[in-house]
Amino acid sequence: MRLKLKIKPEDMGDIIPPDEVLADAASYAMMELVARHLSDRNGSHANRRGFPRSDYWQDASESVHRSHRGKTAEIEIDKEGVALHYEGGTVLPKNGGRALAIPLAAEIYGKRPSEWSGFNRGDESDSDDVLQMFWPKGSPHGFLKDRDSSELLYLLVPRANIHADKTVLPTEDEFIDAVREAIL
């Protein structure tokens, strides 16, 4: 999911200048502000479960780009999930799956259950012989555990609600300040 911002001159009052170079400077400054904001967010948002950093927000910062120049600043963030964090929403399992899998151990963070299958380990068969599902009767949650050690590896939930977080992007005042500094 991508996030695309379209900032037109009328949104910015009269601060976008008619001069081509200054208009270019203004749109670049907005793009730079978004990238810097996301990079700072990466530094201040440690993983809540204490897992190793995935540097998700730094990746998002590096994915920021302008797709158009001129008087309309169009900025895109090509990072999956950023729009969901900004707008909020409900995440449901993909491809008709029964549940979402949330990793419970640091070493498997960023690894999907499907990557444990024989297929992904390079075996000839597509057997899924490493993980075992455990779903207590009547419980809204289930687990995937290691078949051998019985260690719980994933929490299974039918859906996840993500609250909208407008701090994902800089504020309007920050955009205006960035543009002013760039062109004055």
Add this chain to the structure above:
Amino acid sequence: MTAAEKILAKVAVGSRLNSVQWRTIQAGLRDRASFSAQVVNVQVVKAMQRAAAGHADGALDLSEARKQIRQALLGEGYHRPEGQEGTIVDLMSQRRLDMKLKTDVQMARGWARMVDGMSPGAIYAFPAQRLVRVRDRRVPRDWESRWRLAGDRVGWNGASREDMTALKTSPIWSALSIFGNPFPPFDFNSGMGLRDVPRKTAIELGLTTREGVAKMVEEAKEAKPPEFNGTLAVKVEPDEGEYLKDRFGDQVNVEGGQAKWVPDAVPNAIRAGNAADLGGGLTVDPEVVAGLGDDILNLLPSLCRGGRANPILDLLGGGVLSAIIVGGKVTEVRHENP
């Protein structure tokens, strides 16, 4: 051009070169190639290229991108190296795939940001940039020493000695990179990136003046928009050209002191009846070849020359391996003594 488009514009090149050997290929040519250390099979390289582009575009997360590459590897009959599963030499390992995908995507994004940052308006607002840590590392490298070494090498042209900051046009950026690129990443898994530095700060640091910025803007206006094309030729010295031909065969064209990558060299060579040039004594019926797709044709040399055939030929004491193709699939490989 977006990062994803940049990745897809490269020419997929198969080679036995390891990452250190790849660094001996000049940056201009290396940056136009999509490759992975010691991966000969072009189909696998192409699958990696597609997955990296999908990840750069935000369409695939790392897990999905890894899955696509693993499927391609299995489709090409890849077997994990015994006793080295999970290590960097194992093409299916998460470690290897993440390194490949992250480096490719970061490099393409670094290039795209550099190009955008050289527009007249971007230069006016931010004529300089600073090297900063953007990802934590358990054992961080000493980038201040590297900065001093790179600065000495380029005579501190447009670069600050006190602060790891330099004009965007300074040669220090290429000197800093083990890849020879003026954009991040500057090393594998380095955790270092760039921050734009505003005009006011660049002037305060003594890197430029108001007049200097105006001159840079004028130069940026005059500059041709950088284009990226995987088959663009670069200048090479005669011995460099010989080295390239020796390492890449028909995948590189060296002519008149210039070298360029040749896309789909392998299928084209087979179709043109030059299969013998591909080495390994590849023998394929031309009538059969006419009906085959690039994916199958790309597979043949790796079967007969590269990946799996070499050890087989070594065991057999040389000879000729020929592929039997039924319905567009290699069903049997035959061996004949010379």
